[in-house]
Amino acid sequence: MKLKLCVSNTDVLLSTLSAIQPLRKLCVLRFTPVHLCIISMALNEPQAWCKISQEVFPLYEVESIRDNVLCVETNIDPLINALRNFDKSNSDGLSIRLQRRPVANEGPESSKKNRSMAVLSLIYTEHVSMASSRSYSFKIPVKVLKAEIDQGIVEPQLTHAEVLMKLDRDILPLFRRIERYKRSGYICVTGTNRGRLELSIEEDSRKVQLSWKEFLQVQQLEGETQQQSQFSTQDQDMPHSVQIKLKDWRLGAKLTELCYKVVMIISENHALVLHCILNEDETAEVTYYIGGKIQDQE
Amino acid sequence: MSSHDLVFLATTNALSHISSVLGCIASIGTTAKVTINSHGVHFTAYNDNQTIRVALTLAKSLFTSFILNADHNAQESNTQISVTQDSDQLEESEISLSLDVQLFVESVNIHTSHQTTFGGNNASTNTDKNEIECTFSYQGDGHPFAVIFEDNAILERVEFQTYADQEDFEERFSLDETELVLSTLLSGSLLYDVMKDLKDVNTDALIVYVKDNPIPSNRKLVFISQSEIGHSKHQYPSQKIYLQDLSVWKPQKMNDNLEFNQTISDSLTCYYRFETWAKIFRSFKISNRIKLQKSISGLTSTSLLVRNPHDQSYTGSVIDFRFWENVNDEEIDNLNWEYCYNNTHVEQLVEDDQNIKIIQYALSNNLDPNQITLDDYLKRRETRSHARPQATETPFIILDDNSHKEPEPSTTRRTPAPSTIDIPLFL
Incomplete structure (x- = not known):
């Protein structure tokens, strides 16, 4: 399981995320070889399905045993905040990676529970002056969704459209x-x-x-x-x-x-x-x- | 729907004017009675406990077309008389209905400004193109009152449920012109400024003091505020441009009747709870002129003339607020009106001019830069407590200010001094 993205222009990502932010915070991010799908859904409530082409990302690498599809659930608020911070900086590249969540005191019973818990790590470097730079790192907790859960998340189909x-x-x-x-x-x-x-x-x-x-x-x-x-x-x-x-x-x-x-x-x-x-x-x-x-x- | 079935059909382009004057109605009551006759469309509303009545007339000239078939209900058919052609015949006929004026105002209040701000292609033609034409139509009792807003792109049709006639309190609010004790013509925006300052000093009770004089510039109109922090006097300027007219009458017993004689030697005082004024004074801002009248019974009328800034030919809409002077029944009634004249206590408040700081009221373009407004005054008090502003010559507005008696004028708000009549105004 591997996720490696690079973002230089946040416009598309930010406008998509902020468009669906009022709907709900908890969203599913599904990385497929061609798209990043951002899915905001709940039972008997409006749903938003967003598709961002991998072309938007200068670097887009997704690897998984499930046909290179990777699916996580997260609160999009910290993600939006991190993207905005990057926007304000004079950095030219933001790298996004999926990492195992660092656990302070790993007991045997918690390790199983935490297997699906991970972090989306966003890192960028700001150039302060010619000689010095400052690195920022945001760690956003995510839950990696299992294949059977991911497959249960399907886009609504209209039985008829007039x-x-x-x-x-x-x-x-x-x-x-x-x-x-x-x-x-x-x-x-x-x-x-x-x-x-x-x-x-x-x-x-x-x-x-x-x-x-x-x-x-x-x-x-x-x-x-x-x-x-x-x-x-x-x-x-x-x-x-x-x-x-x-x-x-x-x-x-x-x-x-x-x-x-x-x-x-x-x-x-x-x-x-x-x-x-x-x-x-x-x-x-x-x-x-x-x-x-x-x-x-x- | 053919015009045959219609009792009333009128079209106007003066939507922003209608929306602003109707807002004044909605600030008082929820349900308004709408009366339509050959003069125009009239709205009447009361506040919840029927202490304030507001009436608004949208004159017929505000409408580009105005058809009233008032006889329709009675005669059923073919006598379709257009008022525009034959106004004499329909002089007395009118129709009335009641509707929720809050909802009505909400609908009429269309903000058209932002329609022109987006998109590049309509920048050149946004003047006439986006003008909204508004049509009122009504089919008679039991039917909704319909309003249609139409511009080049959007057709909006709104139907308001109408109610059977509401209880009418008109009689209680009818002003007997023969029993007037006060009639004065004031500038709307200036009276608004006075009221706003009265509100800012948390006025509880408002005393209006008037005294006529053969020399117009010596006429006196003073608003005296009573509040927790004491008294303040706000003297309305007597120049003709602000105080266009002032008449005071005093009744005299003649046999069993009262005879009203105009007086220049007697001062008149009127006493109000400020909350009534607080409810209505926002409307003063949009008015060009205000006629303030009071009858011997205490019934007070402020009649606002509101012109349409977009149409100079329109004579204006009239908004009339009526309410009562607040006096205890035991203290004063119709037979005990002496109390209102030459009240020594109020005279004292007005005359006690020594050591008084002067605050000027004027329309902004007439403001003398060397004189101070209430805002300046308050700010200066806060920032430079020891350097008090110089008193000026022209008495426009007077605030009680006895703070120099204090050894150290304080910069902070203080609790009132022990109760004397003239508690200094600490701010």
């Missing part, structure tokens, strides 16, 4: 406009297969409907269009809605603000997915899954 919509940064005023409605727990997102987008919030004594006047670019879903054409004209604009928690929406809206390109996927009554490309060279992406409110069965 609307795939491309959002660019022009849409942000719409998302900002709805920010002033904070009283309701839920927001309903409706998209039509021709590209209309509408957000609505219903409160006890107020109903709000916000819609984007232009048609957004949509990707036609083949299966869907064929099904529809059986009983209606293809021109008909069918609305598809999903109701999600307002606080989950807000995180999604914030994510959209950070990203370069976003595709919104509506799985009717089931989920809202935001697939975000973080930067122009498309080396990082975040997929944010928000489960829909369970509809009352009538």
Whole structure:
């Protein structure tokens, strides 16, 4: 088991991590030969799946007996702090390594328990002057996940998707406009297969409907269009809605603000997915899954 | 929805103005009664225990279109009269409804500024393009009150649940113009400054002292603060630009009736708990002029004229706060009004001018740099306790300051001295 990374520019890593930081602190970092996946998930809560291409790292070496996949669980807060500190320094390289956790008094019973415990060690050297330099080392405790646990962590699959919509940064005023409605727990997102987008919030004594006047670019879903054409004209604009928690929406809206390109996927009554490309060279992406409110069965 | 079904339909571009004046309503009450007639849209709200009433009128001229089919409910159909064409006929017709004004303000309060700050491509056309047009529509009893905000990109439709008419306390707050004892016209921002200072010195009770004079510059309007730390006097400037008008009346018993005669020889004092003013004075800041009136019964009205800075042709919206003078019923009632005139105790407070430091109030552009404001005064007291600022000639605002009697003026806040009437103001 071996992990050796080098980072010179933290932009991609930091923006990805800080995008998902509000969701939760404990994340899974899965190093595969091509990607670093950062996974933030919990049962019945929104999930974020981030993929950072190994191209981002000047040095990227992962070795393990499991097809060179290495999976650890950690609190991302100290990781973010360490990256920010490195950013502020005038150092030009940060090396990240996985090391065994140093145990002060290793007893026979603790050694077994600690086998999965390790540290992610981040080291960089700052040049103070021509002659002298200062080294910094951060040790972030991680838990190495066993193969069977790692294999249990799978990206959610949508059983159906009705609307795939491309959002660019022009849409942000719409998302900002709805920010002033904070009283309701839920927001309903409706998209039509021709590209209309509408957000609505219903409160006890107020109903709000916000819609984007232009048609957004949509990707036609083949299966869907064929099904529809059986009983209606293809021109008909069918609305598809999903109701999600307002606080989950807000995180999604914030994510959209950070990203370069976003595709919104509506799985009717089931989920809202935001697939975000973080930067122009498309080396990082975040997929944010928000489960829909369970509809009352009538 | 055709305009046929509508009772009311009006459109405006003055969203920021509406949002700022409506904010003044929402600071007082949660539910507002909305009355719409040929003059415009009126909002009325009360605070929880009905001691303050606020009324706001959005004049018809604020709207680019204004259609009121007030007869719709009664006549059901075809007499669709547009007020714009035939205002005489509809002079008396009006509709009313109640809605949650907090929610209403929340919706109307759209911050458009940051819409133009992002993205490079709309930098050139962000002036007209992002102007939001706002439309009010109402279909009558039992229907929601709908507001539509529309700009080039976003269509926002908000529906507010309407309630049956709330209890009306209007009668209690009706000001009898024939029984006025005080009427004065003040500058909004200057009165705001005075109120803010009164709040900063933790005023509990506020005494308003007025005395008319044939020479306008000798008129007197003094706000006297009573608080834990003593009294302070804030003299409102008598120059015409600040104090545009001042009239004091004094009633006289004539048989069974009271006759009100304007007086220049009698001073009038009004007594308020400051918490009432504290609730409303923030609104003074946005107003251009304030008319302060009080009737013999103690009912006080501050009428704020708020112009729309983006539309000079608009005459302005009027916000009217009404509340009561706070006097014990045993001390004074309608028949015992003598108490308000030439009150010797208050006269003493006002006249006792010896050894008084002067703090100036003026609009910032009229401020004499050699004179000191309350801020300067307080700062100087803190930093250089021994070098006291020079008293100046023009009496604008007067703070009681007897600290020179102290052997060593202290730099720290002190507990009040044993209770005499004129407790020096330690800050």
